[in-house]
Amino acid sequence: MIPAIRVRQVTKSFSGLQALAGIDLEIGQGEFFGLLGPNGAGKTTLISALAGLIRADGGTLEVMGHDVRTDYRNARRKLGVVPQELVFDPFFTVRETLRIQSGYFGIRNNDAWIDEILSNLDLADRADASMRALSGGMKRRVLVAQALVHRPPVIILDEPTAGVDVELRQTLWRFVRRLNEDGHTIVLTTHYLEEAENFCARIAMLKAGRVVALDSTPNLLRRFSAHTVRLRLQGDAALPAGVAGQVERKGSYWSLPLDRYDDLEPILARVRAAGCLIEELEIVKPDLEDVFVKVMNQGGQP
Amino acid sequence: MTGFTTLLYKELLRFWKVGFQTVAAPVLTAMLYLLIFSHVLENRVQVYETVSYTAFLVPGLIMMSMLQNAFANSSSSLIQSKVMGSIVFVLLPPISYTAFFAAYVIAALMRGLAVGLGVLLVTLCFTSLEFVEPLWIMAFAILGGAIMGTLGVLAGLWAEKFDHLAAFQNFLIMPLTFLSGVFYSIHSLPVFWQQVSRYNPIFYLIDGFRHGFFGLSDVSPWQSLAVACSCQIVLSAITLRLLHSGYRLRA
Numbered sequence: 001m002i003p004a005i006r007v008r009q010v011t012k013s014f015s016g017l018q019a020l021a022g023i024d025l026e027i028g029q030g031e032f033f034g035l036l037g038p039n040g041a042g043k044t045t046l047i048s049a050l051a052g053l054i055r056a057d058g059g060t061l062e063v064m065g066h067d068v069r070t071d072y073r074n075a076r077r078k079l080g081v082v083p084q085e086l087v088f089d090p091f092f093t094v095r096e097t098l099r100i101q102s103g104y105f106g107i108r109n110n111d112a113w114i115d116e117i118l119s120n121l122d123l124a125d126r127a128d129a130s131m132r133a134l135s136g137g138m139k140r141r142v143l144v145a146q147a148l149v150h151r152p153p154v155i156i157l158d159e160p161t162a163g164v165d166v167e168l169r170q171t172l173w174r175f176v177r178r179l180n181e182d183g184h185t186i187v188l189t190t191h192y193l194e195e196a197e198n199f200c201a202r203i204a205m206l207k208a209g210r211v212v213a214l215d216s217t218p219n220l221l222r223r224f225s226a227h228t229v230r231l232r233l234q235g236d237a238a239l240p241a242g243v244a245g246q247v248e249r250k251g252s253y254w255s256l257p258l259d260r261y262d263d264l265e266p267i268l269a270r271v272r273a274a275g276c277l278i279e280e281l282e283i284v285k286p287d288l289e290d291v292f293v294k295v296m297n298q299g300g301q302p
Numbered sequence: 303m304t305g306f307t308t309l310l311y312k313e314l315l316r317f318w319k320v321g322f323q324t325v326a327a328p329v330l331t332a333m334l335y336l337l338i339f340s341h342v343l344e345n346r347v348q349v350y351e352t353v354s355y356t357a358f359l360v361p362g363l364i365m366m367s368m369l370q371n372a373f374a375n376s377s378s379s380l381i382q383s384k385v386m387g388s389i390v391f392v393l394l395p396p397i398s399y400t401a402f403f404a405a406y407v408i409a410a411l412m413r414g415l416a417v418g419l420g421v422l423l424v425t426l427c428f429t430s431l432e433f434v435e436p437l438w439i440m441a442f443a444i445l446g447g448a449i450m451g452t453l454g455v456l457a458g459l460w461a462e463k464f465d466h467l468a469a470f471q472n473f474l475i476m477p478l479t480f481l482s483g484v485f486y487s488i489h490s491l492p493v494f495w496q497q498v499s500r501y502n503p504i505f506y507l508i509d510g511f512r513h514g515f516f517g518l519s520d521v522s523p524w525q526s527l528a529v530a531c532s533c534q535i536v537l538s539a540i541t542l543r544l545l546h547s548g549y550r551l552r553a
């Protein structure tokens with residue numbers, strides 16, 4: 001199957017500053033993919049290159065098998081982009097904005113789909129409001145709606161939830177999830193790592209224009225951050241030596257890395273064999289934030 | 303094709319929604335020029351024997367208004383959407399650069415024609431005009447609007463902020479339009495300035511346009527037509543080339 005997005009050896013410099021330093025990336029159809037990285041990592045630059053908003057210096061980019069330069073018409077038809085910046089055209093109402101956007105993609109009489117988008121984004125009652133009269137959150141919704149008028153199979157959302165209230169976040173995720181279930185490929189950038197962890201099945205981490213980690217979310221979590229067993233012994237006793245490899249002490253608590261759940265039993269057995277009584281025990285799950293911090297600090301090999 | 307017609311429709315809607323500023327205001331400005339200049343100069347200046355000064359002035363004013371507004375339309379639309387970032391809505395869809403060019407130029411031409419028609423209708427209340435050769439009138443109105451619409455696209459592409467555009471307007475467009483024979487025949491100028499005026503393309507637009515009304519002009523309308531067409535071809539070629547290269551739109 002043709003990948004939804006294929007990026008090969010893409011480079012881009014802005015007056016000397018290398019924003020993309022040779023990106024390789026393949027995202028399959030139907031994936032829910034996360035593109036993470038600190039500010040300035042090159043996420044928006046990569047998205048802009050895919051959308052044809054900027055031209056890469058080197059390498060090739062394809063959307064659903066269409067080269068974004070030589071076959072830009074088809075590439076753009078297959079792609080919907082929600083830009084990071086909150087931009088809008090102040091002259092028009094919400095509905096006019098969406099009709100015009102449909103027209104740009106060659107679609108007339110798109111009202112049925114426009115209404116469906118509006119209702120899914122809780123925008124239906126603002127359809128005839130002027131864009132300039134909308135709050136920031138509402139403008140953000142319209143921006144999402146604009147990216148969807150042409151039913152693109154591939155949808156890229158560039159920090160859609162930055163500075164957005166909880167309600168919109170929930171509305172948005174519900175809708176985006178549904179689109180994904182209907183077969184749309186979703187690519188997401190966000191600084192909220194728990195969002196990425198919850199929704200994205202696969203994640204790429206960018207740093208200084210390079211992919212420094214690329215794997216399925218569970219693999220990333222496993223690879224860079226194990227589960228931990230946190231326990232406290234009766235009488236705040238010390239943990240007998242040899243119970244586990246790396247042990248960390250925090251106050252009266254002990255943290256032991258746990259690579260697999262199966263390892264728990266031997267640990268417990270050893271503790272018991274040493275005559276200690278466990279008073280408290282919890283298994284702490286790894287989270288993406290740990291992974292992110294580790295990957296960014298070590299500079300990381302993919 | 304729908305992409306092009308939608309972009310054209312959007313550009314037309316954009317100025318039409320604020321028609322008070324984009325059409326009514328320039329018509330009023332032209333009226334003020336007409337009232338003041340014709341009042342002051344009516345009995346002092348006679349350009350052609352058979353034509354009153356006021357009648358002489360009207361085609362010049364109409365053309366000047368058309369030119370300035372055609373330029374203002376495409377240039378301000380572009381710079382505004384560039385500065386506000388809403389240009390992405392046009393850059394993300396599969397709209398070809400030729401469609402992009404045509405939509406902006408035609409919308410600018412339409413605004414020019416709307417303003418020109420407005421000025422014409424209002425001036426008809428003050429003075430009677432002849433329309434000796436209407437084909438020339440139409441040809442120069444369309445060419446003038448297209449040339450300035452194209453120049454507006456060029457300026458809008460080049461400018462990165464409103465200041466740049468204001469400079470373009472103040473140091474190029476205004477001098478060219480005022481030094482083009484709107485208010486006088488270039489034959490009334492000293493020889494040196496007559497020579498200079500002949501390098502001003504806008505002079506030919508106004509002279510040819512005026513020929514359509516009175517059948518009288520400083521140079522042959524065919525010469526003016528040749529100059530205007532050459533201008534449009536050169537400007538279009540440059541603008542299309544820049545659009546094709548993504549100049550200041552797709553970095």
Ligand SMILES: Nc1ncnc2c1ncn2[C@@H]1O[C@H](COP(=O)(O)OP(=O)(O)O)[C@@H](O)[C@H]1O
Nearest residue numbers: 014019037038039040041042043044045046553
């Ligand atoms: N148009 C531009 N001109 C100059 N530098 C830019 C431009 N766009 C991005 N950059 C630079 O490229 C780098 C990557 O930026 P960006 O892709 O926006 O990062 P991210 O979206 O990951 O925060 C940054 O250092 C940024 O300053």
Ligand SMILES: [Mg+2]
Nearest residue numbers: 043044045084
């Ligand atoms: Mg960004």
